[in-house]
Amino acid sequence: MLRIEDLSVAFRQHDGRLTRPLAGVSLTVGPGDCAGLVGGSGAGKSLIAEALTGTLPRNAELSGRIEVSGRIALAPQAVTALDPLARAGTQIARLARLARRRADPAALMARLGLPEAALRAYPHELSGGMAKRVLIATALATGAGTLIADEPTLGLDPEAADRIMALLGGLAADGTGVLIISHDLPRLVATATRVTVLCEGRPVETAPAAAFPEGLTHPFTRALWDAQTWTATEWAEAC
Amino acid sequence: MTGWLGRLLVERLIRLAWLLPLAMAGLFTLVSLAPVDPITSYVGARVAEVGPDQRAAIAQAWGLDAPAPERFALWLGHIARGDLGSSITFNAPVAQVLAGRAGASLTLIALAFLMSFAVGLSLGLTAAATRGRWPDRAIRGFAVVLTASPGFWVALLLIALFAVGLGWLPSCCAAPPGLTADEADLAARLRHLILPAATLSVVGTGPLILHSRARAAAFLESPAARHLAAHGARPGWLAWRPGLRHALGPALAVHLAGTGELIGGSVLAETVFAWPGLGQATVRAALGADAPLLLGIALATLVVVFLGNLAADIAARLLDPRLRQA
Numbered sequence: 090m091l092r093i094e095d096l097s098v099a100f101r102q103h104d105g106r107l108t109r110p111l112a113g114v115s116l117t118v119g120p121g122d123c124a125g126l127v128g129g130s131g132a133g134k135s136l137i138a139e140a141l142t143g144t145l146p147r148n149a150e151l152s153g154r155i156e157v158s159g160r161i162a163l164a165p166q167a168v169t170a171l172d173p174l175a176r177a178g179t180q181i182a183r184l185a186r187l188a189r190r191r192a193d194p195a196a197l198m199a200r201l202g203l204p205e206a207a208l209r210a211y212p213h214e215l216s217g218g219m220a221k222r223v224l225i226a227t228a229l230a231t232g233a234g235t236l237i238a239d240e241p242t243l244g245l246d247p248e249a250a251d252r253i254m255a256l257l258g259g260l261a262a263d264g265t266g267v268l269i270i271s272h273d274l275p276r277l278v279a280t281a282t283r284v285t286v287l288c289e290g291r292p293v294e295t296a297p298a299a300a301f302p303e304g305l306t307h308p309f310t311r312a313l314w315d316a317q318t319w320t321a322t323e324w325a326e327a328c
Numbered sequence: 329m330t331g332w333l334g335r336l337l338v339e340r341l342i343r344l345a346w347l348l349p350l351a352m353a354g355l356f357t358l359v360s361l362a363p364v365d366p367i368t369s370y371v372g373a374r375v376a377e378v379g380p381d382q383r384a385a386i387a388q389a390w391g392l393d394a395p396a397p398e399r400f401a402l403w404l405g406h407i408a409r410g411d412l413g414s415s416i417t418f419n420a421p422v423a424q425v426l427a428g429r430a431g432a433s434l435t436l437i438a439l440a441f442l443m444s445f446a447v448g449l450s451l452g453l454t455a456a457a458t459r460g461r462w463p464d465r466a467i468r469g470f471a472v473v474l475t476a477s478p479g480f481w482v483a484l485l486l487i488a489l490f491a492v493g494l495g496w497l498p499s500c501c502a503a504p505p506g507l508t509a510d511e512a513d514l515a516a517r518l519r520h521l522i523l524p525a526a527t528l529s530v531v532g533t534g535p536l537i538l539h540s541r542a543r544a545a546a547f548l549e550s551p552a553a554r555h556l557a558a559h560g561a562r563p564g565w566l567a568w569r570p571g572l573r574h575a576l577g578p579a580l581a582v583h584l585a586g587t588g589e590l591i592g593g594s595v596l597a598e599t600v601f602a603w604p605g606l607g608q609a610t611v612r613a614a615l616g617a618d619a620p621l622l623l624g625i626a627l628a629t630l631v632v633v634f635l636g637n638l639a640a641d642i643a644a645r646l647l648d649p650r651l652r653q654a
Contacts, residue, residue, distance in 0.1 A: 142558040142559075143558065144554055144557065144558045162559060163555075163558055163559075165551060165554075165555050165558075167551050169550065169551045169552065170551040170552055170554070170555040171552060171555075172547075172552040172556075172570055173552070173650065174570075174573050174574055174577075174647075174648060174649070175570065175573070183556065183561075183570075184556070184559055187556065187559050187560040187561055188559065188560065211649045211650070213649070213650050213653075214649075224555075227555070228559075231559055
């Protein structure tokens with residue numbers, strides 16, 4: 090269970106001025122929930138992930154309330170978050186040990202649709218989609234009740250992106266609380282039950298997935314949706 | 329998985345096949361051009377009593393009157409039959425001198441290698457774990473001072489402190505006075521080994537500290553370390569477990585590739601501490617214009633340095649799976 094209320098992140102700059110790239114964010118992820126967080130680049134999406142896992146840069150000032158019951162884990166954005174010199178199985182076991190749990194890497198692999206042989210692979214031997222799934226496996230190995238997936242589809246081809254999103258939806262259906270941070274609005278709407286939209290660090294709207302696209306109230310959300318759902322023919326007609 | 333090893337070995341054998349003749353020709357040229365006259369240094373102080381006829385007789389007996397290419401061909405022919413010639417200074421076959429002294433040198437070099445590896449790696453990791461704070465700055469300062477310190481000066485300092493001042497360790501030789509190395513017991517031999525090995529280890533330690541610090545720090549600042557830290561990994565654990573794994577390969581490769589410097593340093597350390605190894609023999613061979621022994625030592629050194637570099641390449645690939653694909 091994760092509840093954020095009025096979360097703000099500010100940075101003290103060298104000249105003493107304060108910039109506030111993130112302000113007033115509230116959201117709740119309960120057990121079995123699948124919540125989405127969307128925004129363009131620089132909207133402050135990853136700052137939320139860092140704030141939740143306590144990995145903000147040292148000069149960051151955090152305010153607001155973060156309530157966590159149970160353990161939360163983060164599947165980071167970049168596959169470089171995998172240790173290049175350790176086998177996938179070793180890395181999964183490491184995260185489990187940090188959470189003082191016994192890992193069952195084979196069961197995790199099955200749950201994430203990975204072949205068991207992938208446990209013995211080094212990160213450079215994995216495809217982009219497999220590496221993303223191993224990252225999710227390392228987060229799940231902590232036994233966390235709430236999983237934050239930061240840009241899980243970034244850099245993947247459409248099929249692999251669909252598979253990852255379906256996987257995250259499945260985890261939520263099994264009872265894990267899932268927060269998906271992504272810029273990929275159409276896939277997010279297809280997976281999450283509700284989506285919070287960030288614009289330059291400020292939340293503009295939290296809409297249930299069913300409201301897309303007709304029930305959207307804020308013009309920014311509508312623009313974001315339109316920008317990502319235009320088909321090639323629509324582009325051609327608009328020109 | 330062993331495909332890379334076979335490829336590497338074949339590639340290096342080819343390299344050795346052209347390196348060895350090239351080095352032999354180069355070594356022979358250098359020794360032939362050396363301004364020291366072997367007859368003069370052989371006869372020694374009573375050189376004035378040797379007339380031109382006698383000199384010519386000695387030169388003829390040793391084959392020195394033949395032209396250089398002919399002598400080179402003769403030397404190559406002997407080596408091909410396993411005969412490295414005879415040492416003038418030790419009055420024994422070169423192969424026998426090498427075999428008799430290699431053990432003492434290799435023991436010294438191996439211990440110095442292990443000492444600087446253990447010290448360099450652990451100080452490097454400690455510096456990486458505390459980077460930016462005072463232990464890091466102190467260790468980096470120490471590494472720079474160590475790198476800038478000449479080996480003979482460190483040797484004199486160590487003798488002044490541990491042999492003369494504190495009287496804990498002997499300052500000379502491989503065994504107590506009156507005994508040969510074979511007669512001394514293991515404890516006595518170890519006590520004699522410590523100061524020379526410490527002196528020799530100074531050469532490699534500084535670069536190793538800085539190298540392992542850089543590699544471990546690069547890992548500690550990587551997204552992979554942040555991922556582990558976000559889920560509860562402590563900085564010390566990060567530096568000494570996965571960080572050690574990241575530093576180990578490059579550190580071992582750099583250290584093994586520095587075998588040549590270690591052998592060069594052993595000449596100095598063995599001279600200061602009168603250690604009966606090949607380094608000391610090198611100095612005596614050079615002063616005595618002992619061409620066969622000098623050439624023999626040079627060839628043996630070439631093979632050892634070559635093997636050190638080969639081991640460095642193998643270690644790097646064993647410890648980093650990404651390198652095996654290249």
